Amino acid sequence: MSATTRRPLALAAAVATAVALGATALATTAASNASAAEIPLSGYELTWGIKQSYRAYVTGMAAGTFTPADGATQAADNGAFTFTEGTGAYDSTSHTLALGFKGSLKIASTLHGFELALSDVRFDSRTAKITADVTKSGTTQDDVPLADVTVTREMTDMATRLTPEAATVLGSAGYSGAAGDPLTVVEKKTASPSPSASPSTSASATPSTSASPSPSASASTSASPSPSQSTSESASPSASPSGTSTAAPVSGDITDGTLGWGVKQSFRTYVVDGVAKGAITTSDGATQAAGNGVFTFADGSGTYDTDAETLSAAFAGAVNFKGHEDNGTYGLDLTLSDLRATIDNGTGELTADVESLGETSDGVVLADLTTDAADLTAVNDVITLSDVTAKLTAAGAKAFGDFYETGAELDPVDLSVAVAEGAELPGGDGGSDSTGGSSGSSGSTGGSSGTTGSTGSTTGGTGLTTDGVTGGLASTGAGVPVGALGTAAAVTVAAGAGVVLAVRRRRTDA
Structure with a gap:
């Protein structure tokens, strides 16, 4: 499998907070040693619902089920899925990150005769895609691109658009190009009440002008619950x-x-x-x-x-x-x-x-x-x-x-x-x-x-539509994306370890 390539992602305003953790040394090291460009990351979570209307179809008309396993979970009321223990690397030269996540998801319907499983879910900000290994009819296909992502600085409520490959996986050509559920990738914070509890504040203080042109503005609307969509489309x-x-x-x-x-x-x-x-x-x-x-x-x-x-x-x-x-x-x-x-x-x-x-x-x-x-x-x-x-x-x-x-x-x-x-x-x-x-x-x-x-015209509860499918942010200097650099990684690199960590490849167990 070829190494994952990367494209520019936004830089974090969290550098100011990271100074207390020794990030000054990180900036110095990164500037003087290009070979130590990759910073190891761990402890991330990815939340994505695929598409609300698809979930409603599976549990409704298809009388089917979603079964998360191996660390993955599903929100209440047939909600979105969360994949955990994300590991990977942040490239401080190209300002991109790539993460692989633990967890699998089985989707099955006896009534409509389908069964499939998703595992090794990954997010790469350079390619701006969500991929997963897909198992159908006893055959597994690796790294299937499921959605294009409009990448934003905060990496929360990012707009997604389903790929033709996803349409094949989900069993309907109508899903190709359709707006998917919003994607959120965040670091799972440890319960340590310290002065570093302010990154979210510093992130929100980042000037919005440095965000990608239009997608990030539309992403903020994705948190609205699905009932409001039905209300808003009413004439x-x-x-x-x-x-x-x-x-x-x-x-x-x-x-x-x-x-x-x-x-x-x-x-x-x-x-x-x-x-x-x-x-x-x-x-x-x-x-x-x-x-x-x-x-x-x-x-x-x-x-x-x-x-x-x-x-x-x-x-x-x-x-x-x-x-x-x-x-x-x-x-x-x-x-x-x-x-x-x-x-x-x-x-x-x-x-x-x-x-x-x-x-x-x-x-x-x-x-x-x-x-x-x-x-x-x-x-x-x-x-x-x-x-x-x-x-x-x-x-x-x-x-x-x-x-x-x-x-x-x-x-x-x-x-x-x-x-x-x-x-x-x-x-x-x-x-x-x-x-x-x-x-x-x-x-x-x-x-x-x-x-x-009406193919692609209906969004299942996310309220997200966008003409673009990618949208990385420009580099703003020596820093890292919001939430992208954990405390342990910051300390490690600041100490001059210069660790280069490859993105975690797929797990052998489906």
Whole structure:
């Protein structure tokens, strides 16, 4: 295996702190002895979730499992994976580092017939890639590039983009080029309360102008939880219209209305960009926002009573999810229509007629609804409820083939209904961002069907998108990346040891 090459990475502002540990000698030694360019590193952790929508697919529709081992762990609630005991080297000449990590991850689904394992996960700031050894069907392939990384000075929440090789590993061409989960590489600090507890402060004080152009700015958004992604992509109106209340009747008939709901973001991704390799089609007045976004159902009708805090509304439109095609037969063919929302003092239900593989069930209660709104109030003759929490019912879980557990949180619901003829609904019916017809995995646009490809357009909970796949930082002098030089390494090199440590190669045990 050829030695790992390196490219420039950012330098740390932590040099000031390292002075107390003897880093002055380090700078002197590095400047006078180019042969002692590599500084040994140890005690690092790498955290990466691959892609949130992929994790949701594995544990949801595929009814599969993630099994970390050999020191790797997974965060609660099907979260990201952490690989530990990272060792390697920092090159003070090229200002790069390369690290290999302990831990393995088995991914398996009996239902969808796949099993694979990742081990020897490595990060190289010069090549700006995450690699791993991949075992599938009893065969192991070494150093498979899984993602390109937008490297930042702090090495936290770095944007990633999945490679074509990763798409092959994950079983869907739709993952190629798609935004992955953010990557964080940090030194695992020991519990020694000393003056050196301030590196994070000095790191944050580093002028942001020395960071890579645009990726690091976008990386800071990656920490937002996935529910906010579903909320932000919704085309529905905001919660609190600025208008003043009118003297609308206390109760009466709903004259018009819209309901915005994405069902579940990970499910949309699974159908269009995942292994289902299918399409989503709206009809009968329903529309879908661009980029495989949420759905809007229109022509609301029903009744309301603001004194009793009750509302019951039905909406026109249908949405069909179709995938897993085999010689013209589909393993997934699900249609939701005749959506109805009821609210009674802050709680309620979302129902729909469900047709699955030719069998129809009317009035299925898909979700239990909860709203934070204190009361139902008509503003300019419109009642608006936004970000209504929707949780899957037992009947809803059955409608989705029991791939999601009862109580799973679905996309939030946005609701606007007019209580007087001519009342103007907020601009939440799709507008210029919505597309009728279908969203498919083909990537085509045009024709009367309004088909739009959405490969790579959906990020699973990270909120990260970036045009670039690499982005090292310029050198700023004799120093090391933030968090890159452990105390032991600093002392060793400052003492003149001049240790050159090769990057740890793969472990023999998969």
